[in-house]
Amino acid sequence: MTLSSLLKPERINLNLKAKRKNDALKELIGLIKTGSEADQLLETLLTREDLGSTGIGKGIGIPHCRSLLIDKLEIAVGRSENGIDFNAIDKKPVNLLFLIIAPPQDPGNQYLITLGRIAMVCQELTKKKRIRDPKIPEDFISLVKDIEEKM
Numbered sequence: 261m262t263l264s265s266l267l268k269p270e271r272i273n274l275n276l277k278a279k280r281k282n283d284a285l286k287e288l289i290g291l292i293k294t295g296s297e298a299d300q301l302l303e304t305l306l307t308r309e310d311l312g313s314t315g316i317g318k319g320i321g322i323p324h325c326r327s328l329l330i331d332k333l334e335i336a337v338g339r340s341e342n343g344i345d346f347n348a349i350d351k352k353p354v355n356l357l358f359l360i361i362a363p364p365q366d367p368g369n370q371y372l373i374t375l376g377r378i379a380m381v382c383q384e385l386t387k388k389k390r391i392r393d394p395k396i397p398e399d400f401i402s403l404v405k406d407i408e409e410k411m
Contacts, residue, residue, distance in 0.1 A: 262377070263378060263381055267335060270291070272336070272400055273291060274339045274394060274395070276340040279344060281345065284346070284354075285305050285306070286298070288323070288359040289302055291336040292359075301329060305325050316349060316382075319356060320358075321348065321354040321356070322358045323358075324360040324362075324371070326371065328363065329361075331363055333362045333366070333371060335359065340356075362374075
């Protein structure tokens with residue numbers, strides 16, 4: 261399993277409008293669920309964020325949670341040109357967000373494996389400052405695939 265194989269163009273927003281964490285999470289959740297289920301997912305994610313920010317530094321955030329509202333691992337990606345105040349560990353704005361939502365029962369522990377893969381890909385993305393390169397979702401997926409092939 262590769263990260264690029266889990267990414268879908270319709271779940272990637274390269275022009276997030278949000279300036280704050282809650283609004284960014286709402287935008288990303290909206291790529292996966294809508295209505296009351298989206299509200300419930302937001303509550304779950306905010307509870308997770310209360311434990312500690314998922315803004316891991318260097319402009320990257322990986323908000324994640326488990327939920328009964330999801331029957332398989334879901335990923336949404338968002339990019340903000342100006343950055344989002346995400347209370348990241350380095351206190352800097354976040355430009356790239358990978359939202360991971362998984363069901364409580366997760367065969368093969370895909371949730372943790374995916375979290376690790378995202379962290380590794382993000383190291384390369386930030387090292388070469390390639391976060392801003394892709395203009396369309398398909399280009400973003402190709403970039404991730406390229407990075408994975410070289411790892």
